[in-house]
Amino acid sequence: MSDEDKDGSGGRSGRGRHGKTAPEGQPWRREGNPGPARPDDGSAAHLALLAPLGLEGVIDAHCHWFPDNVTEKIWEYFSRHYWPVTYHCSGGERLRWLRQNRVDGFTTLNYAHRPGMASWLNRWTAQWAGDTPGAILTGTFYPEEGVGEYVEEAIGRLGMRGFKLHLRVSAFDPACAELTPAFERVQEAGLPVVIHCGSAPDPSRFNEPGAADRLLKRYPRLKLVVAHMGAWEWEHYLGLAERFEHVYLDTTMVFVDFPACGRFPGQLLGRLEGLSAKILFGSDFPNIPYPLSHAVESVVSLPLSAEARRGILYGNAIRLFGLDVSGGKP
Ligand SMILES: [Zn+2]
Known part of the structure; x- marks a missing residue:
């Protein structure tokens, strides 16, 4: 890995060099003036749309929870390079917003961008999630010495329900030899890995379609959740999900009216019903620069059967993360 790609920009400086730009330009970039963040007015308007589906809330499979000091650094980066953040507030307030919007379960996705970070992040997250109803504990790993041991700890002692990798920010090839013990253990445990492997909104040599393909070649039973439906390589990742039983997709920032992921191609919409259980x-x-309500509404409005939408908004995550809903909620 070059120093250039380890500077935290994850290859951002290389955009263009990879010959790829956003399908509709980059109005989401700070310098493109994406406008102010749209505030959450507290009305939770999406709940009225969920009721006809028989749902009272949703499960959010792509939610981030880092320690406060890391969160501040991420927001600082977002405010300089990306977009303003609607939920730029204290942890307590963020939890209130999740509850107000009836997000009954939410993942804690975090990731490391340097060695020596993943293990303490996992322990911190386990402690935080243990005290937080609704948190779906997920961890991360990084190509480094000891990764097999701390992934074992994460699955065994910490009780992780999945993992998250962000190929551009972390800047590594997931199919590299150093990660073999981690992926073997995760595959054996049947736990999902949420992976940001598509090139949106920031291409680099690490988030090219070949990375997930190489990974699946080595670990064909690995449960992979392709974040952002694989934007901007929609068709490639839809095909992967159709071919591999254990490849899933998440809708993060895809069907909303903010163009970070570009516009999902209309001609591919017809393939979603068949994939809807995944x-x-x-x-x-x-x-995000808009309210949670908008994110939910954008998915409720998809041209899919009620059963498909119910699964996408709730049931699929319950099954994939193995959540106990015997008390009515996870
Ligand atoms: Zn994310």
Whole structure:
């Protein structure tokens, strides 16, 4: 890995060099003036749309929860390079917003961008999630010495329900030899790995379609959740989900009216019903420039059967993360 790609920009400086730009330009970039963040007015308007589906809330399969100091750094980066964040507020307030919007379960997706970070992040997250109703505990890993041991700890002692990898920010090839013990253990445990492998909104040599393909070649039983439906390589990742039984997709920032992921191609919409048992609702909370309601509404309005939408917004995540809903909620 070059120093250029380890500087935290994850290859951002290389955009253009990879010959790829956003399908509709980059109005989502700060310098493109994406406008102010749209506030959450607290009305939770999406709940009225969920009721006819028999749902009172949703499960968010793509939600981030880092320690406060890391969260501040991420927001600082977003405010300089990406877009303003609607839920730029304290952890307590963010939890209130999730509850107000009836997000009954939410993942804690985090990731490391340097060695020595994943293990403490996993322990911190396990402690935080243990005290937080609704949190779906997920961890991460990084190509480094000891990765097999701390993934074992994450699955065994910490009780992780899945993992998250962000190929551009972390800047590594997931199929690299150093990660073999981690992926073997995760595959054996049947736990999902949410992976940001598509090139939106920031292409780099690490988030090219070949990465997921190489990974699946080595670990064909691995459960992979392709974040953002694989934007901008929609068709490639839809095909992967159709061919591999254990490849899932999440809807994060895809069907909304904010163009970070570009516009989902209309001609591909017809393939979603067939894949709907493997599509999960995700929001990217809290790092979104619009209210959660809008994210849910954009998925409720998809031209899919009621059963498909119910699964995407709730049931699929319950099954994939193995959540106990005997008390009515996870
Ligand atoms: Zn995300």
